[in-house]
Amino acid sequence: MAEENWIEVGKVDSIDMEDLIRFDHAEKTFCVYRIEDGFYATDGICTHEEVHLEDGLVMDDEIECPMHQGIFNIKTGEAISPPACDDLKTYPVKVENDLVYINIP
Amino acid sequence: MNSLKKILIIGSGQAAIYAASEFRKNDKYSSITIFGNENHHPYERPPLSKEFLMDKKKKDEFLFFSKNFFDDHNVCFINKKIDSVDFKNKYLISFDNKKYFYDKLLITTGSTNRKVEIDKEIDNEIYYLRNLDEANKIKKKASEVNNIAIIGGGFIGLEIASSLNQQNKSVNVIEISNQLMGRIIPSPIANLVKAEHEKNGNKIHLDSKIKSIEKINDAFKILLENDHIIETEMIIGGIGSIPTTDLFNNSDLELKNGILTNKYNQTSVENVYAAGDVSNFYHPLYKKNIRLESYQHAQNQGINAGKNIAGIKSEYLSVPWMWSDQFDLNLQLTGLCDDYHEIIERGVDTENGIIHFFIKDDKIVGACGLGLVGKVGRDIRIASKLIEKQTIIDKKILSDLNQKLNPLLKK
Known part of the structure; x- marks a missing residue:
């Protein structure tokens, strides 16, 4: 079992749908x-270049890099469209009392 | 079950490597061979004018995929120049007179730099940037001089100007027309790019035709037609490129501003395909042939060619998109901006990004954005998707910074 280290990100409303x-x-x-x-939650930097x-752009369950259009699956981190070919690391997220938390080991 | 095939690819750039990769996803056993005439495994070209010139990236950091790609995917890479193609008997002949037979052939020979023609002695001293060896030569020479002149104020010339400026070189850019980056870029955006170069110390000469260049010892004196004189120790040319089709000049392959291909990457010769800069392809969205020179196009058309060669019928529908990085600014362009009724602007400064949307019949046909890294990518991407879907849009939203553009995609 991974060590739990829940960090508060902010209120639910701070992130638009x-x-x-x-x-x-x-x-x-x-x-x-x-x-x-x-x-x-995923790592913030694209695995293709330091961006x-x-x-x-978030569409459905995908995030597309604003520089070179590499696309990743938000839930799994999987690189699904070139030029991205390495996956993003993902992190567990939970919501409690209207607050969003990320588990950073 | 399909029988095993021999797939040959001439050219080893982005279109080639992505075609090979995509083909292999769909056909595990047929043989694939890429012929490259550079002494390097396939690598990404965008860093050549930027991170590589500025010593921020080394060659190994911009090879396509991993070094093991060829072994892992059973793709053969042969470092040989191809001298001729016999389309009738389906084989290539290399410079050392060896024959290579194919069942299907993909041509990804790219494009070749247009050369400056001033005077033979001077012409031979002008540097160009197309490949890694040329980038190395520029890097070495630039390290020995302080003053550099760049002929041509297009994307490549300006990226080099930005990189060399950041290496503390004194740079003059000579552009024959009255704005940078050609007429395709809206003039307010071209002017912002010019201002960024000038703010950083580069000298930009517009409306400047070269009258003569004189060599004096190891330096050059460039005389412009307006009698302005630029003294420099190194000259770099960046005046556009032409599709690399010399190999096919006397063949059955139909050529017209590149190799004519249909929406399935097929050329006029059966079992011969083309992709990337060299292909002048039919685009179903625009209902005409277009030729593009960009990273995304080479990648996506290469992927499409890989599918079609593997027997999966796939139309190439990608909306044109390209980018350029100069100093801290990122410029992005999507669609075709040559036929429109009006331009709608979004944003007021490059810190948060400025985008010009080109509108025709209440649809976006093209968009050009400029901003700090990351600031225009999302909305340009939204524009690409709206162009592809030919969505009728509420134009007021485009200029209203209080409204995000994402909801337009849900219509």
């Missing part, structure tokens, strides 16, 4: 997404 916010913590950067199926995904 089908959108994301950038969340920085302990010198690392993440993207926290809100889609129809719930809240999800933050915070300005990317």
Whole structure:
């Protein structure tokens, strides 16, 4: 069982539906997404080049990099469209008392 | 069950590698061989004018896929120049006179830099950037000089100008027309790019035709027709490119501004396909042939060719898209911006991004954006999708920064 280290990201309302916010913590950067199926989190930087995904396009359960159009699955982190070929790391997310938390090991 | 085939690919750029990869996903056993005439495994070209020139990336960091790709996917890479093709008997002949037979052939020979023609002695001293070896030569020479002149204010010239400026070089850009990056870019955006270069110290000369270039010792004196003189130690040319079709000049392959292909990447010769810069392809959305020179096009048309060669009928429908990075700015362009009724602007500064949408019959036909890295990508991508779907849009939303554009995709 992975060690649990739940960090508060913010209020549920701080993330629009089908959108994301950038969340920085302990010198690392993440993207926290809100889609129809719930809240999800991945690493913030595209695996293709050093570009933050915070300005990317969220559609259904996919995030598309704003620089070179690499696409990842938000739930699994899988790189599903080139030029991205390495997957994004994903992190568990939970909602409690209207607050969103990310589990960062 | 399909019988095993021999697939040959001439050219080893982005279209080739993505075609091979896609073909292999759909056919595990047929043989694939890529012929490249550079002494390198296939690599990405965009970093050549940027991170590579600025010493921020080394070659191994921009090879396509991993070094093991060829072994892992059973793709053969042969570093040989092809001298001729016999389409009737279906084989290639390499420079060392060896024959290579094919069942299906993909041509991805790309494009070749157009050369400056001033005077023979001077012409031979002008540097160009198309491949890794040329980038290395530019890097080496640039490290020995301080003043560099770039002929041509297009994307490649300006990216080089930006990179060399950041290496503390004094750069002059000479452009024959009255704006940078050609007429396809809206002039307010071209002017912002010009201002960014000038703010950083580059000198941009518009409306400037070269009258003569004189070599004095190791330096050059460039005389413009307006009598302005530019003294420089190095000249780089960036005046566009032409499709690389020399190999097929006297063949049955139908050529017209590249190799004519249909929406399935097929050429006029049976079992011969073309993709990337070299193909002048029929685009169903535009109902005409177009030729594109971009990273995304080479990748996506390569993938489409890989599918069709594997026997999966696939139309190429990708909406054109390209980008350019200069200093801290990222420019993105999508669609075709040559036939429109009006332009709608979104955004007021490059810090948050400015986009010009080209509108015809209440639909977006093209969009051009400029902003700090990441600031225009999302809305340009939304524009690409709206162009593809030919969605009728509420134009007011486009210029209203209080409204996100994402909901337009749900219509």
